[in-house]
Amino acid sequence: MTAPKKRIVVAMSGGVDSSVTAALLKEQGHEVIGMTMQIWDYSKFTAANGETFGTCCSLDDVYDARRVAQALEIPFYVVNFEKQFQQAVIDDFCDAYFSGRTPNPCVLCNQVLKFDLLLRRARELEADFLATGHYAIIEADGQGGQVLRKGCDESKDQSYFLFTLTQEQMARVRFPLGAMSKDEVREHAARFNLPVAEKAESQDICFVPDGDYVRFLEEERGAGQRDGEIVHVSGQVLGRHRGTYRYTVGQRRGLGIAWHEPLFVVGIDAGKRQVIVGEKPFLERDALIVQQCNWHIPVPGEPLRAACRIRYRHREVPALITALPDGRAEVRFDEAQRGVTPGQAAVFYADDRVLGGGWIS
Structure with missing residues (x-):
């Protein structure tokens, strides 16, 4: 018996991953609608020679997403979230740096823009799901809930950026690329003859495309x-x-x-x-406190043994995690860690499953 076909909005960034996501879902017979977020004006970041920086969500990316939608013959919409992006992501980015923290805007963008505002837009179109090109896996837990797992391609896994997802959101979100490697995704892009099949990966923070975050902060808030x-x-x-x-x-x-x-x-x-x-030894910390925790399991009443990742490219390490009042938790490492940075996310894992996470305070 074939699965019933669904109406699915795909968050199309103009890159290979989201384009393949849309193509695969259409191939499976679903009613696919492409939707791209316009979140920032990149015109002032065009280099003197006319070249643009390699980042996501630029105007070139909007154009690429539209080309892919045309090639796939699916409806396509651009939604303007510039005001919301400024308030939720850019203002927080600046506030964090000026208060001594190092922010993680990609987590906030996912939390506020994609899986709140964009998901709401998808629901307004009576879509069953919102799909993205994230390398992560959502599975039913067999008890009416959802489980978030790492993507199978460890080098591309993006579960760290998704710890803020709620059960309600995970029930409405699909990650078709979670079980694939990047090479497999590229092969699908070539098979579908997508116009972005050879497009390079986006780099750096999307609204700081030249990587000079100090310049950006001083332009926003003054030197x-x-x-x-x-x-x-x-x-x-x-x-x-x-x-x-x-x-x-x-x-x-x-x-x-x-x-x-x-x-x-x-x-x-x-x-x-x-x-x-x-000196280097002073970088070591044997514990940290996180705030605004989001648990994917019932809040543990007793200290919990888990693995903890304290930044995206950090390999998880064993730790004892104790839930505290007011949405906080203490993370005590088995071995002291370097580079514990206020403003970054600490995400908790059991093998490949995300248990929860919070913001390092």
């Missing part, structure tokens, strides 16, 4: 803010800096100070306008 002292963990003042937002925990280069051992940024005190530096 000359948060200047102050560079202070050794011993309390000794070693120099001056031109803004705490120019530094992140773990940074070594660009400190501009001489010392008998390599120094790293080990903390940022935005209130005192201090960048705190120390």
Whole structure:
């Protein structure tokens, strides 16, 4: 017995992954509708030679998404979320850096734009599901709920960025590429003869396409803010800096100070306008606190053994996780970790299953 056909909105970014997602779903007989988010004006980021930067969601990407939709002969819509993106993602990005945190805008974009606003638009079109090109897997747990798992291609797994998904959202979301490798996706793109089959991967933060986040912050909020002292963990003042937002925990280069051992940024005190530096051992932390936790399991009443990933490219490490009041949790590592960075997400796993996560405070 064949599965019933569904109406599915595909979030089309103009890249290979979302294009293949749309093509596969149409091939399966579903009624597919393409939808692209316009979230930022990239005209000012066009280089002097006319080239554009390799990022997602640019105007070129909107054009590519439209071309793919035409090739697949599916309806296509562009939804303007520039105002919402500014408020939910860009303002948070700036606020975080100016308060001494290092934000993760990709998680917020998924949480607020794709799986809230765009999912709502899909429902307005009476769609059964919203599908995206994420490398992750959603499965039924056999008890009326959903389970989020890592994508099978470990090098492309994006489950870390999806920890904020709720049960209600997961019931309405599909990730057709979760069981595939990137090479397999490329092969499908060639098989469907998609106009973006050879398109390169997007890089960097979408609204900072040249990678110069300091320039972006100063254009948004002004230069000359948060200047102050560079202070050794011993309390000794070693120099001056031109803004705490120019530094992140773990940074070594660009400190501009001489010392008998390599120094790293080990903390940022935005209130005192201090960048705190120390030798490598001072980067190590044996515990952290997360806030705004989103659990994919019942909130554990007892300490929970799990693996924890503290940034996207970090391999999970064993930890003991204790739920605390007010949506917080303590994560205590079996072995001290370097680079624990306020503002990043800490995501909890049991093997390949996401158990939950929160924001490092």
